[in-house]
Amino acid sequence: MARRYARRTTLLCRLLELMALALAGRAASRLLKLLGVQVGRDTLIGLVRALPDPEIGQVTVLGVDDFSKKRGHSYATLMVNMETHQPIDVLDERTAGALEQWLREHPGVQMICRDRAGEYATGARAGAPDATQVADRFHLFQNLCDAVEKTVIACRADLREPEPDHCDPGEKEPAGHQLGDAPMRDTRIWDGTPVEDCRLVVRQRERYAAVQELVGRDWTISAIARKLRLDRRTVRKFARAETVEDLLVKATGRSDVLSP
Numbered sequence: 539m540a541r542r543y544a545r546r547t548t549l550l551c552r553l554l555e556l557m558a559l560a561l562a563g564r565a566a567s568r569l570l571k572l573l574g575v576q577v578g579r580d581t582l583i584g585l586v587r588a589l590p591d592p593e594i595g596q597v598t599v600l601g602v603d604d605f606s607k608k609r610g611h612s613y614a615t616l617m618v619n620m621e622t623h624q625p626i627d628v629l630d631e632r633t634a635g636a637l638e639q640w641l642r643e644h645p646g647v648q649m650i651c652r653d654r655a656g657e658y659a660t661g662a663r664a665g666a667p668d669a670t671q672v673a674d675r676f677h678l679f680q681n682l683c684d685a686v687e688k689t690v691i692a693c694r695a696d697l698r699e700p701e702p703d704h705c706d707p708g709e710k711e712p713a714g715h716q717l718g719d720a721p722m723r724d725t726r727i728w729d730g731t732p733v734e735d736c737r738l739v740v741r742q743r744e745r746y747a748a749v750q751e752l753v754g755r756d757w758t759i760s761a762i763a764r765k766l767r768l769d770r771r772t773v774r775k776f777a778r779a780e781t782v783e784d785l786l787v788k789a790t791g792r793s794d795v796l797s798p
Contacts, residue, residue: 562582566579601652614631641669652672653673742785749762
C-alpha cells in the first residue's frame with residue numbers, strides 16, 4: 539500500500555502526480571480539494587520534479603527548433619518526436635556540434651524537420667547523413683511572405699493603378715467586393731476613406747518629412763529620436779527609406795478581419 543516512511547499511499551501519490559502533470563500546481567490543487575484531498579501547489583510541483591525523465595526510445599521523424607531562454611542572450615534547442623508530437627529532449631545550446639552529438643547517441647532518425655538555420659543543417663548532415671532534411675511549414679510560409687513583401691515593395695513603382703470601380707445605383711456592393719474576389723486597395727482604405735486622407739498615411743508623411751529634414755542637417759539618430767519623441771528604430775527606418783512611398787506600402791495595404 540505504501541513505501542517506507544511514506545505519508546501517502548502509492549495509489550494516492552500516483553493520482554497526485556497525474557493531476558499535477560495534467561493541470562500543473564495551482565489548478566490541480568483546486569480540483570483535488572473538490573475531491574477531498576488537501577494538497578498545496580508547491581507539493582504537486584515537487585512531485586512532478588521528482589519524476590524520472592521518460593525514455594526517449596526510437597525516433598524516426600525528429601523535429602528540431604530553437605527557443606530563447608533569455609531573448610537576445612541565450613538560446614537552447616528543443617527536440618520533438620514528430621510522430622507523437624511530444625518533446626523528448628532539450629539541448630542547452632543551438633550549435634551544430636550539440637545536434638551532431640545527440641544524433642550519434644540516438645541513431646535511427648530517418649527524417650529531420652528543422653528551421654532554416656545553417657547550424658542545424660550542418661549538425662544534421664554530420665550526425666545523421668542518411669536522414670532526409672525538410673523545412674517545417676511555419677518557416678516555409680514565413681520565408682515566402684518575406685520574399686513576396688520585399689518583391690512588392692521593390693516593384694511597387696512599376697505596378698499599374700487599378701481602374702476605378704463603377705457600379706449602378708441599385709447595386710449594394712461594387713463588383714470587386716464580392717465574396718472570394720478581393721479588390722486591390724491602392725486608391726482607398728477598406729472603410730472607404732481615401733488613402734491621402736487616412737490619419738495613418740498623413741502621420742507617416744509628416745514624420746518622414748521631419749526626420750529627413752533633421753537628417754539633412756546632420757543630426758544623429760539618437761538626437762532625432764529625442765527631438766521627435768520616437769523610438770530609435772522608428773527614426774532609423776524613416777531615415778533609411780528612399781521615399782515615403784516605401785513606408786506607405788504596409789499602411790495602405792492593411793485590412794481588417796472582415797475584409798475577405
